[in-house]
Amino acid sequence: MTPLLQVKGIEKHYGARIGCKDVSFDLYPGEVMGIVGESGSGKSTLLNCLAGHLDSDAGQVIFDTRADGPVDTLQMSEPERRMLGRTDWAFVHQHARDGLRMSVSAGGNIGERLMAVGDRHYGDIRDKAIDWLGRVEIAESRVDDRPTAFSGGMQQRLQIARNLVTGPRLVFMDEPTGGLDVSVQARLLDLLRGLVREMGLSAIIVTHDLAVVRLLADRLMVMKDGHVVEAGLTDQVLDDPQHAYTQLLVSSVLQV
Amino acid sequence: MSEYNFAYLDEQTKRMIRRAILKGLAVPGYQVPFASREMPMPYGWGTGGVQVSAATLTPEDTFKVIDQGADDTTNAVSIRKFFENTAGVAVTEETEKATVIQTRHRIPEAELTEDQILVYQVPIPEPLRFLEPRETETRKMHSLEEYGLMHVKLYEDISQHGDIATSYAYPVMVQDRYVMDPSPIPKFDNPKLEMSAIQLFGAGREQRIYAVPPHTKVVSLDFEDYPFEATKADHACDLCGAENSYLDEVILDDAGNRMFVCSDTDYCRSRRAAGHVGRLGTEDAA
Ligand SMILES: Nc1ncnc2c1ncn2[C@@H]1O[C@H](COP(=O)(O)OP(=O)(O)O)[C@@H](O)[C@H]1O
Ligand SMILES: [Mg+2]
Ligand SMILES: [Zn+2]
Numbered sequence: 001m002t003p004l005l006q007v008k009g010i011e012k013h014y015g016a017r018i019g020c021k022d023v024s025f026d027l028y029p030g031e032v033m034g035i036v037g038e039s040g041s042g043k044s045t046l047l048n049c050l051a052g053h054l055d056s057d058a059g060q061v062i063f064d065t066r067a068d069g070p071v072d073t074l075q076m077s078e079p080e081r082r083m084l085g086r087t088d089w090a091f092v093h094q095h096a097r098d099g100l101r102m103s104v105s106a107g108g109n110i111g112e113r114l115m116a117v118g119d120r121h122y123g124d125i126r127d128k129a130i131d132w133l134g135r136v137e138i139a140e141s142r143v144d145d146r147p148t149a150f151s152g153g154m155q156q157r158l159q160i161a162r163n164l165v166t167g168p169r170l171v172f173m174d175e176p177t178g179g180l181d182v183s184v185q186a187r188l189l190d191l192l193r194g195l196v197r198e199m200g201l202s203a204i205i206v207t208h209d210l211a212v213v214r215l216l217a218d219r220l221m222v223m224k225d226g227h228v229v230e231a232g233l234t235d236q237v238l239d240d241p242q243h244a245y246t247q248l249l250v251s252s253v254l255q256v
Numbered sequence: 257m258s259e260y261n262f263a264y265l266d267e268q269t270k271r272m273i274r275r276a277i278l279k280g281l282a283v284p285g286y287q288v289p290f291a292s293r294e295m296p297m298p299y300g301w302g303t304g305g306v307q308v309s310a311a312t313l314t315p316e317d318t319f320k321v322i323d324q325g326a327d328d329t330t331n332a333v334s335i336r337k338f339f340e341n342t343a344g345v346a347v348t349e350e351t352e353k354a355t356v357i358q359t360r361h362r363i364p365e366a367e368l369t370e371d372q373i374l375v376y377q378v379p380i381p382e383p384l385r386f387l388e389p390r391e392t393e394t395r396k397m398h399s400l401e402e403y404g405l406m407h408v409k410l411y412e413d414i415s416q417h418g419d420i421a422t423s424y425a426y427p428v429m430v431q432d433r434y435v436m437d438p439s440p441i442p443k444f445d446n447p448k449l450e451m452s453a454i455q456l457f458g459a460g461r462e463q464r465i466y467a468v469p470p471h472t473k474v475v476s477l478d479f480e481d482y483p484f485e486a487t488k489a490d491h492a493c494d495l496c497g498a499e500n501s502y503l504d505e506v507i508l509d510d511a512g513n514r515m516f517v518c519s520d521t522d523y524c525r526s527r528r529a530a531g532h533v534g535r536l537g538t539e540d541a542a
Contacts, residue, residue: 104412108411115411126411
């Protein structure tokens with residue numbers, strides 16, 4: 001089987017400081033990859049390099065495109081990459097306000113990607129928006145409310161709906177449960193797990209919270225100082241960590 | 257007036273503006289940046305339109321200015337006087353006689369010809385501004401034809417008002433390529449944007465010029481189930497009886513009596529002169 005994504009030798013520096021270095025892995029269709037590590041270990045840098053939000057200094061991010069098969073997205077033209085970003089790829093930001101239009105209704109937020117790819121039937125767009133509100137457990141009656149009127153957990157669920165409505169083949173998530181109350185986190189995690197299973201989503205999830213990867217990720221990469229220090233099946237890594245740093249992480253000495 | 261160059265601006269500035277106009281005509285609907293000059297009037301008075309007119313006028317031209325359809329508002333009178341003084345051009349209130357018409361908020365009712373130029377005063381040239389305030393991002397959206405956001409605005413309209421409530425500055429797609437703000441004309445005027453005359457748009461404060469050449473395809477954005485409609489008040493003009501002209505509502509007295517009259521005063525006047533009479537009109541009203 002062709003990997004959905006092949007990451008080869010990704011590297012990013014901020015001046016003299018290493019953002020991330022020598023990162024390589026394959027992601028297969030339907031797989032969820034977790035990236036863990038303490039704050040400042042390079043998780044967000046890596047994710048943004050993969051998603052094309054940051055320019056990498058070296059490496060390849062080869063995506064199995066629908067039209068042309070495996071293509072290095074870092075070599076794509078900007079229009080091609082942006083098109084990918086609103087069709088087959090989705091990006092869930094840690095702060096919902098970075099991924100939502102706060103002055104646009106919930107329905108409009110969900111509908112945007114549909115309209116961006118050419119949907120021109122208001123009734124259909126609205127029906128899909130309402131359907132997706134339901135799937136992320138937001139009442140239909142809130143469809144015309146702006147996200148400013150939503151709680152943090154609802155905003156994050158709305159951001160997820162807005163991203164998944166076009167059925168992307170790959171979802172990038174940066175600390176999707178970060179900054180939320182613990183009880184709200186649990187509900188969001190359940191919801192995400194349901195969607196991942198139901199839609200067979202392929203995803204790369206960055207988090208410093210091991211509970212998140214335990215629930216969602218098939219495989220795991222542990223990052224420290226911009227490098228991947230350990231990788232493997234999630235349960236294996238968490239239950240039998242090999243690297244000293246991972247052992248500390250798992251023993252929660254380093255838990256934030 | 258001898259202390260000014262013809263039409264106030266110096267020749268070098270006019271050449272710079274003409275280059276922007278030509279580029280605008282070559283790429284219909286594309287907003288061309290230009291170095292807007294200080295004009296001896298406030299921005300709200302249409303300094304963008306005035307600069308485009310200044311670069312367009314020749315001594316042989318006949319100039320007309322309308323403001324919301326009327327030739328006699330302070331704004332229209334001032335701009336007309338300005339070019340009378342600085343360019344010495346002939347001026348007129350009759351649409352047919354004008355070769356250059358500067359306008360704010362309306363397209364004349366009379367069909368314009370290929371011998372005419374219509375210059376619009378534009379306050380905000382960027383149609384995507386409403387939802388995306390970042391200029392770098394809107395420029396990218398135009399260059400990549402990423403116009404989904406424009407429909408988000410229309411979606412919001414319908415979800416809030418049950419219909420597309422945008423009635424002015426209704427966005428259009430020009431020649432299947434650029435989404436354009438036609439300036440705050442009523443959407444009733446949108447179908448007229450496909451015309452024989454040259455249309456030039458000038459935004460002074462925002463330093464943008466754009467254009468629609470004659471016979472260019474201009475399509476108002478909409479949804480399949482909420483098609484664009486060029487609506488107007490469901491009345492005839494009370495003075496000239498016109499059924500198909502854009503109307504202003506005028507309150508007549510405290511008792512709530514009102515009348516509807518053509519917003520295009522020259523159109524109404526010429527109809528009355530030709531003998532048309534509306535509900536409240538009299539034969540000698542003209
Ligand atoms: N824009 C930036 N400029 C300079 N250094 C940065 C920038 N963003 C991140 N860094 C540095 O790169 C390293 C990795 O950061 P980041 O990817 O944000 O880590 P994480 O997401 O794991 O917390 C840190 O040392 C951080 O200080
Ligand atoms: Mg981070
Ligand atoms: Zn009339």
